[in-house]
């Protein structure tokens with residue numbers, strides 16, 4: 001089909017659609033607004049509680065109302081103060097909050113970055129090269145992924161414990177160890193996801209670059225990666241947020257206050273049943289949400305932008 | 315100096331498809347050679363082997379006297395234009411064009427200079443800052459060309475670069491590409507399945523079929539002296555009329571009988587083809603190009619004539635195409651059918667034809683002068699330019715050539 005014909009075919013329904021849209025006003029569309037409104041309420045409901053608790057003077061949840069009786073910044077102050085808390089089995093300083101935050105950023109940021117890099121490399125190989133064991137490799141990745149990482153907690157603990165004897169920097173209670181464990185966790189799914197995306201990038205682009213004189217590495221960095229920006233952004237974001245949230249493995253591997261990540265650290269506030277510190281907890285969570293939101297805002301344009309458009313005809 | 319030589323090149327894909335078979339070609343420095351053939355005949359495969367994108371199973375390919383079998387695309391110093399252009403969507407037009415130069419660490423000002431030169435040559439100067447998706451199909455095509463010419467490589471390779479454009483633009487770009495190739499003088503291998511493109515653009519044309527080279531020659535040679543039935547029916551639009559004919563030797567010299575009608579073969583035509591008299595008393599395939607048939611009414615002086623009935627006419631303004639049914643056995647060997655089938659829809663008809671065997675009625679297409687008054691169902695006479703008759707062996711499909719070729 002020629003360009004003109006194709007355009008004509010595409011144009012026809014869109015014209016009709018525009019006409020229809022013009023006729024319909026709020027009367028026809030009120031339900032869409034309703035659906036959107038309900039969606040927003042559901043999404044913001046837990047946030048409202050956290051915000052309320054963070055600014056509330058009361059430390060307990062049960063007694064407090066959604067709209068705090070008195071607004072206060074005490075919870076935030078106590079996070080960065082040096083006041084000592086005594087909970088069930090540990091004494092700790094609130095001042096550790098900054099270390100937890102920093103640790104979380106290092107772990108989540110490092111995991112996100114390395115996940116994107118590693119799975120992009122693996123996906124590129126699976127998508128573009130034909131080698132023995134390719135199919136097997138992909139199936140194995142998928143298969144391993146079927147078992148939740150939680151099942152492996154004991155094994156992970158032992159492995160990290162033992163490697164720590166040889167390589168101190170990836171032993172127990174180190175951030176690199178945690179990052180490495182996280183990297184293994186989602187490699188499979190991410191590689192599959194990315195391979196699917198790479199497959200949609202026309203191989204003529206690679207070939208064209210090769211003929212133009214690019215080495216495989218230059219093709220990867222200069223052509224494939226920029227075009228894969230949307231999927232890279234999505235995977236970076238997902239991996240950042242899920243790492244930021246992860247608790248079980250972090251609590252197994254990390255042992256001291258200075259090394260804790262936010263989930264492990266903050267959990268201590270609400271650890272004990274009757275002396276819960278919900279206020280500082282909520283304040284800490286609220287601050288922790290900021291980098292995730294910023295990252296999302298930053299990556300959003302890559303996710304939205306459909307870059308492959310215009311690569312090839314048709 | 316960059317001639318391209320295929321020396322007994324073979325290509326067998328992993329799935330055992332034998333895509334190219336015993337291909338030997340010599341493409342001279344600066345020459346524009348077109349590879350043409352029906353879909354799946356191995357044209358793209360041959361081109362990609364020159365580019366280094368496909369391994370060469372056997373034989374040698376050399377560029378500028380250097381065997382390139384084991385060289386990477388980069389080391390071969392070639393440029394390729396892909397059917398779908400393969401522009402980098404994340405780069406601007408000028409970055410697209412300059413991509414190869416920048417990879418080669420060319421100084422920045424040289425890159426700019428070269429890009430500006432290419433853009434000017436292609437009329438792309440106003441679009442240099444746009445992204446590919448903001449261009450029309452023809453403009454994208456030009457960017458793809460720009461990316462090829464800017465590096466001044468040893469060889470241009472083009473794989474159906476015009477097939478995505480609409481008819482009018484195609485004709486325009488055809489001339490444009492020929493002009494640019496002329497201007498830069500780089501050896502070019504151009505792949506197409508469109509025989510009109512092949513005939514109008516190529517210095518020489520190589521016709522391929524099922525992975526094998528059928529004939530490589532200048533367009534006029536290909537048209538006037540095809541090597542075999544396949545080339546004869548593939549080249550030319552409308553296709554050559556090909557029917558069975560009996561060769562007879564009488565007092566008046568040699569004649570061919572088509573159905574129950576006879577055409578005298580001029581003496582010099584016979585003289586130039588010594589092999590022809592050997593066919594006396596046997597059948598062969600007789601080829602007549604549409605332009606060598608004329609409406610009998612328009613031609614006052616006698617000439618050889620065939621009677622027939624008009625089926626349909628197509629008035630094209632400058633000429634009238636008349637489809638005339640003549641009592642004659644059509645030649646429908648695979649060669650002819652494969653050569654004449656232009657698009658997929660015709661494949662079924664072709665298969666039917668092959669199956670039903672030879673009927674006793676053939677349709678001749680004649681290119682008549684526009685003043686012709688023929689109407690469907692008219693019984694008319696066709697004047698045949700017997701000087702231009704072409705003869706082929708029915709069994710082998712080989713042409714019975716002039717002199718001892």
Ligand SMILES: Nc1ncnc2c1ncn2[C@@H]1O[C@H](COP(=O)(O)OP(=O)(O)OP(=O)(O)O)[C@@H](O)[C@H]1O
Nearest residue numbers: 327329331333352353354355356357358359360507
């Ligand atoms: N990567 C491949 N693996 C296996 N077989 C292939 C591959 N590429 C092409 N072929 C086969 O090789 C033969 C020649 O293909 P090729 O692409 O060279 O044809 P072509 O002449 O370019 O046809 P078209 O005009 O349709 O582009 C075909 O039978 C095709 O199915």
Ligand SMILES: [Mg+2]
Nearest residue numbers: 357358359473
């Ligand atoms: Mg092809």
